[in-house]
Amino acid sequence: MPRAMGQAGGQGDWRIDLLAGDGVAEPGGSAGRPWLGVYFKCAHAYVRVFRNAAGTAYQARCPRCARTIRFAVGAAGTERRTFEVSC
Numbered sequence: 001m002p003r004a005m006g007q008a009g010g011q012g013d014w015r016i017d018l019l020a021g022d023g024v025a026e027p028g029g030s031a032g033r034p035w036l037g038v039y040f041k042c043a044h045a046y047v048r049v050f051r052n053a054a055g056t057a058y059q060a061r062c063p064r065c066a067r068t069i070r071f072a073v074g075a076a077g078t079e080r081r082t083f084e085v086s087c
């Protein structure tokens with residue numbers, strides 16, 4: 001995976017604030033729901049995570065160990081849309 005991908009680590013569920021709203025490009029485009037790309041190192045799997053119905057968060061689950069990672073949508077945060085997860 002590209003080195004430019006974000007790193008996040010630690011134990012337990014994560015909360016990562018994401019920028020949302022006008023001016024922030026959503027890779028899902030206008031054709032569908034916005035999504036994040038999350039790479040789970042322990043499963044060696046790249047998962048596309050869609051935003052929840054309320055538009056408040058993205059919730060990713062590792063396909064191997066079932067750890068849940070929550071990416072909260074907030075006014076302040078990162079514009080990054082791909083994440084690399086160690087779990």
Ligand SMILES: [Zn+2]
Binds near residue numbers: 042062066067086
């Ligand atoms: Zn895992």
